[in-house]
Amino acid sequence: MTAADPGPVAAGPPVPGRPAEAGPLTAPAARRPWAAALAGNRRALAGLVLIALIALFCFAGPLLYRTDQVTVHLDLAQLPPGGGHPLGTDANGYDVLGRLMAGGRSSLELGLAVAVATTVFGTLYGAFAGYLGGIADALMMRAVDTFLAVPGLVLLLIMVSMFTPTLPGIVLLLSLLSWLSPARLVRGEVLTLRTREFVQAARMMGGTGPRVVLRHLVPNAAGVVIVSATFTVADSILMLSTLSFLGLGLPPPHADWGTMLTGGLDFLYDGSWWLVYPPAVILIATVVAFNLLGDALHDALDVRLQRT
Numbered sequence: 001m002t003a004a005d006p007g008p009v010a011a012g013p014p015v016p017g018r019p020a021e022a023g024p025l026t027a028p029a030a031r032r033p034w035a036a037a038l039a040g041n042r043r044a045l046a047g048l049v050l051i052a053l054i055a056l057f058c059f060a061g062p063l064l065y066r067t068d069q070v071t072v073h074l075d076l077a078q079l080p081p082g083g084g085h086p087l088g089t090d091a092n093g094y095d096v097l098g099r100l101m102a103g104g105r106s107s108l109e110l111g112l113a114v115a116v117a118t119t120v121f122g123t124l125y126g127a128f129a130g131y132l133g134g135i136a137d138a139l140m141m142r143a144v145d146t147f148l149a150v151p152g153l154v155l156l157l158i159m160v161s162m163f164t165p166t167l168p169g170i171v172l173l174l175s176l177l178s179w180l181s182p183a184r185l186v187r188g189e190v191l192t193l194r195t196r197e198f199v200q201a202a203r204m205m206g207g208t209g210p211r212v213v214l215r216h217l218v219p220n221a222a223g224v225v226i227v228s229a230t231f232t233v234a235d236s237i238l239m240l241s242t243l244s245f246l247g248l249g250l251p252p253p254h255a256d257w258g259t260m261l262t263g264g265l266d267f268l269y270d271g272s273w274w275l276v277y278p279p280a281v282i283l284i285a286t287v288v289a290f291n292l293l294g295d296a297l298h299d300a301l302d303v304r305l306q307r308t
Contacts, residue, residue, distance in 0.1 A: 106254060125187075170250070
């Protein structure tokens with residue numbers, strides 16, 4: 001070690017009035033603030049617990065509580081809760097508890113499928129629109145504005161009334177109507193990210209457009225994507241229930257909570273409360289759980305809220 005090279009200097013005690021020098025943040029340290037905020041958020045914990053319980057009820061419940069949800073048993077129609085039917089039976093003799101499990105499985109599968117499809121397509125569309133900018137961005141976003149101008153529910157009702165509703169068909173229709181919002185959100189996030197130093201460095205190192213978008217821009221917009229996907233699940237479940245309530249949902253023997261509500265309302269004033277309240281409660285609980293998780297993720301992943 002020469003006189004010109006003093007070597008490593010030990011950090012002394014902090015001087016009053018002078019901010020302490022912080023070393024570079026590692027990846028785990030950079031993730032720790034939002035992870036800690038999410039773990040300490042009561043709304044996030046409540047949402048996760050509710051989602052886990054509902055998922056276990058819908059997917060693991062039928063393995064423990066087996067019922068026949070295909071054959072009609074008119075001799076068992078509208079039995080009150082008790083005996084071998086903890087929540088009674090409906091007008092077709094189906095066990096209401098087993099019907100809740102089967103309907104929840106269809107609703108959750110549809111919500112998750114729509115969320116995945118819309119998130120993937122909407123994220124890629126918005127990311128490339130924001131990265132390209134200029135005329136390409138203007139044309140791509142005008143297409144999004146055109147689709148947004150069309151009443152989604154009216155279009156969905158027309159399409160469902162023209163064709164026989166199936167689970168893949170409804171997933172496709174809801175995905176075509178739901179990718180617009182994620183595309184706009186991701187495009188706005190990419191517009192702020194593309195001028196950052198790491199993007200400029202990736203371009204100078206010879207990174208192509210798709211590589212910059214997929215390796216640098218999309219991962220840094222993950223917060224917006226995750227929050228949007230969470231809300232999409234809840235919106236899709238509500239939309240399926242709306243279609244079923246209007247009589248345009250999945251045909252029998254498929255079950256969902258909206259169909260159960262529609263069939264139960266005809267007998268509500270006859271005292272058959274078990275045909276309406278159980279599906280209404282679990283539907284509300286599912287939507288609230290995903291919304292709670294989405295709000296908590298938004299708070300935890302928003303950098304501005306972290307700084308505040």
